[in-house]
Amino acid sequence: MGYEAARQRSQGGGAASQSTASGGPEALDRLRLVRSLRSLGLAVPEIRRALDERGDADRALEDAVAGHLRTLGSQLAALRWRDAALRLVQESPPHERPDQLRLIGTVTVPPSTAPLARFWRAWLPPRLPSRSVTAFLAATVPAPPDDPTPAQVLAFARLNALTTAPCPGSARPQPEAHRAADARGAAVLYAALAEAYDLAAVDLRRDQAPGPGEALDCFVAAYTSAYGTRDTPGFRRLLARQLTADPRLDRYWDLVTEVITPAGGRPEPTPGSAHDWLLTALTDQTAA
Known part of the structure; x- marks a missing residue:
């Protein structure tokens, strides 16, 4: 089932709401969707906003994913920089390390x-x-x-x-x-x-x-x-x-x-x- 369909079923009125309350397939679809997004690292507030979007739900999900990708990109850049900086310290002669650490410490990460x-x-x-x-x-x-x-x-x-x-x-x-x-x-x-x-x-x-x-x-x-x-x-x-x-x-x-x-x-x-x-x-x- 697609994201939009799962969202609509989970937000539908009448019988759909009663089915969700009773733990029917709509609630299961919604739970699986939340678990999948959480496993990819999306925060609960982002997931809630995407699920509660009453307009273009697919676009809301794309925006949430794009924002998370930007955050991951920044985190990965910081990790690569720290990895290279640590290898620099590890590979340098002991007498050079204090100056190198002082220099590296003045640079923001990333x-x-x-x-x-x-x-x-x-x-x-x-x-x-x-x-x-x-x-x-x-x-x-x-x-x-x-x-x-x-x-x-x-x-x-x-x-x-x-x-x-x-x-x-x-x-x-x-x-x-x-x-x-x-x-x-x-x-x-x-x-x-x-x-x-x-x-x-x-x-x-x-x-x-x-x-x-x-x-x-x-x-x-x-x-x-x-x-x-x-x-x-x-x-x-x-x-x-x-x-x-x-x-x-x-x-x-x-x-x-x-x-x-x-x-x-x-x-x-x-x-x-x-x-x-x-x-x-x-x-x-x-x-x-």
């Missing part, structure tokens, strides 16, 4: 990317359009692995500590080349840089040495578009000097690489590694 997002929001220029901020965060904030290795747990914990530590000075080390743009120019700049980084990532995956090409031209065009200037050899030399002198976030991108790279896998390009590749190509070109 881990949250909110501290990383706050770090970048403080780094970005003010009044940047919200869709530009969203796109930027999607590219720069790595999602915690679904089934992490001990090394990935440690890398994410270090990344969390890096982004929550007090920043020396009064502001985040944003490149001067970025701070000079207004809000509109910054939005143009970051959108174009994302395209250049995607192009450079293709060359990185091919193990191609930094050099001239579409990726480098797109990289330079990101800055010329933001500042309304022309792409000339002189501008490229100036840009190379400025970007070389600007503060760097190498440690952040090194840790991101560890977080997103599976055990034994090939390191995936990040915006940081793509930027380094492009800056090397630009520096080599202007030096030549």
Whole structure:
């Protein structure tokens, strides 16, 4: 018997109600349904709401099951994270365990990317359009692995500590080349840089040495578009000097690489590694 039919029979009036009261087949159907849902972990209030729904009972059951699946997903993610963290402690030399436990203890379970997002929001220029901020965060904030290795747990914990530590000075080390743009120019700049980084990532995956090409031209065009200037050899030399002198976030991108790279896998390009590749190509070109 289907769920809807069982619900209707269990809630029917007259003879059906009398049959339920006397322990008839309707009551048995209802009891079996409750037992099945309880064996799957659904709470009694959820089951009661689904059984008492007078509209679309099947939809009510689907909603209850979907909510329980979300809860289970969060619980499983937390268990996988704890399992990898415990294996990290188990496998580490005794003298390293106190620092590792301190780092791991600062990360919520399951881990949250909110501290990383706050770090970048403080780094970005003010009044940047919200869709530009969203796109930027999607590219720069790595999602915690679904089934992490001990090394990935440690890398994410270090990344969390890096982004929550007090920043020396009064502001985040944003490149001067970025701070000079207004809000509109910054939005143009970051959108174009994302395209250049995607192009450079293709060359990185091919193990191609930094050099001239579409990726480098797109990289330079990101800055010329933001500042309304022309792409000339002189501008490229100036840009190379400025970007070389600007503060760097190498440690952040090194840790991101560890977080997103599976055990034994090939390191995936990040915006940081793509930027380094492009800056090397630009520096080599202007030096030549």
